[in-house]
Amino acid sequence: AQTVTQSQPEMSVQEAETVTLSCTYDTSENNYYLFWYKQPPSRQMILVIRQEAYKQQNATENRFSVNFQKAAKSFSLKISDSQLGDTAMYFCAFSDPSSYNDMRFGAGTRLTVKP
Amino acid sequence: SQTIHQWPATLVQPVGSPLSLECTVEGTSNPNLYWYRQAAGRGLQLLFYSVGIGQISSEVPQNLSASRPQDRQFILSSKKLLLSDSGFYLCAWRGIDYGYTFGSGTRLTVV
Numbered sequence: 001a002q003t004v005t006q007s008q009p010e011m012s013v014q015e016a017e018t019v020t021l022s023c024t025y026d027t028s029e030n031n032y033y034l035f036w037y038k039q040p041p042s043r044q045m046i047l048v049i050r051q052e053a054y055k056q057q058n059a060t061e062n063r064f065s066v067n068f069q070k071a072a073k074s075f076s077l078k079i080s081d082s083q084l085g086d087t088a089m090y091f092c093a094f095s096d097p098s099s100y101n102d103m104r105f106g107a108g109t110r111l112t113v114k115p
Numbered sequence: 116s117q118t119i120h121q122w123p124a125t126l127v128q129p130v131g132s133p134l135s136l137e138c139t140v141e142g143t144s145n146p147n148l149y150w151y152r153q154a155a156g157r158g159l160q161l162l163f164y165s166v167g168i169g170q171i172s173s174e175v176p177q178n179l180s181a182s183r184p185q186d187r188q189f190i191l192s193s194k195k196l197l198l199s200d201s202g203f204y205l206c207a208w209r210g211i212d213y214g215y216t217f218g219s220g221t222r223l224t225v226v
Contacts, residue, residue, distance in 0.1 A: 033213045043153075043203055045217035091158070095213045100147055100166050101174070103215055107158045 002027045004094050006106035013082045014114050020067075021077045021109050023092030030054075033095040034068065034075045039108075040088040048090070051075065082113045117142035121206045121218025128225055134179075134193035136221050138206030141187065146208040148189040149215065150181055153203045165189060201225045 003026045013019035025034070036048040051059045051068050058066050063080045079086055092106040121138045128134060140146050150162040161174045163181035171181050178197050182190045189206060206218040 035214055043220050043222075045205060045207075045215075045220075047214055047216070050212065050214055089156075093215075097213050101161070101164055101172065102209075102213070103149075103161075105159045110156075 002029070002032075002094050002096060002104045004092055004104045004106040006090075006092050006109050008109045009107070010110045010112070012112040012114055013079075015082055015084060017082055018078060018080045019082055019111065021079075021090055021092075021111065023075045023077070023106055025073050025075065025092075025094045025104075027073070027094065027096070029096055029098070031097065033097065034066075035093040035095065036064070036066070036075075036077045037091045037093060037105075038086075038088045039091065040085075045091075049077065079111075084113050084115060087111060087113045117208075117210070117216065119206060119208055119216055119218045121221060123221060124219065125222045126224070128196050128223065130198055130225055131195045134191070134196050134200070134223070136191040136204055136206075136223075138189045138191075138218055139187055140189075140208050143187070143208070143210075145186060148183065149207045149209070150189065150191050151205045151207065153205060155203075159205070163191070196225045198225050 005024045032053045034051040038046045038048045049059050049061045049064050065078045067076045089108045089110050091108045094104045096102045118141045149164045151159045165171050165183045179193050201224050204221045207215040
């Protein structure tokens with residue numbers, strides 16, 4: 001079974017600085033998708049970024065980028081120029097498209113951006 | 116564009132009372148739908164998922180049930196709530212890119 005591990009329960013960063021959140025996963029599949037979701041205090045789950053396993057190029061979305069290391073099964077999220085609005089819980093997720101019950105979430109990392 | 120609606124946003128219910136949370140999706144047909152529960156400061160626990168009308172799969176045996184009476188409607192129910200049913204409930208659907216889109220959630224407090 002696929003598992004997703006986020007080893008950093010809490011992190012903090014100063015406003016305008018860069019922070020990296022770690023995520024590792026375990027799977028025997030070759031075709032899969034990886035995601036980072038953000039959950040601010042409102043608790044709405046928001047998709048931050050998506051990576052397809054067969055694409056070697058790392059995904060980027062404005063200030064958010066990932067470092068996808070398929071062989072190491074690592075999928076870290078880098079937030080550049082951190083803003084106060086980035087304060088949230090961040091969940092790493094793994095999706096196996098061959099299964100209906102496909103999404104596996106990590107336990108989350110609580111990120112606080114300090115002014 | 117696809118949207119997902121979930122209501123109510125907040126609910127306070129006494130122990131032993133019934134529960135009905137509703138989720139509807141617009142802009143897509145035959146979506147895969149999911150109910151998750153999240154305890155405060157914790158991760159997401161999958162409760163039920165559905166791949167079509169009347170098709171429900173349960174992930175965790177509990178006091179809750181789910182139904183899908185229409186293609187884009189997913190309902191979470193309970194006949195008698197327990198204190199342990201308190202939490203934040205999220206509905207989601209899976210898009211063609213295999214990512215999930217979530218509703219805004221329901222904060223349930225059982226008193």
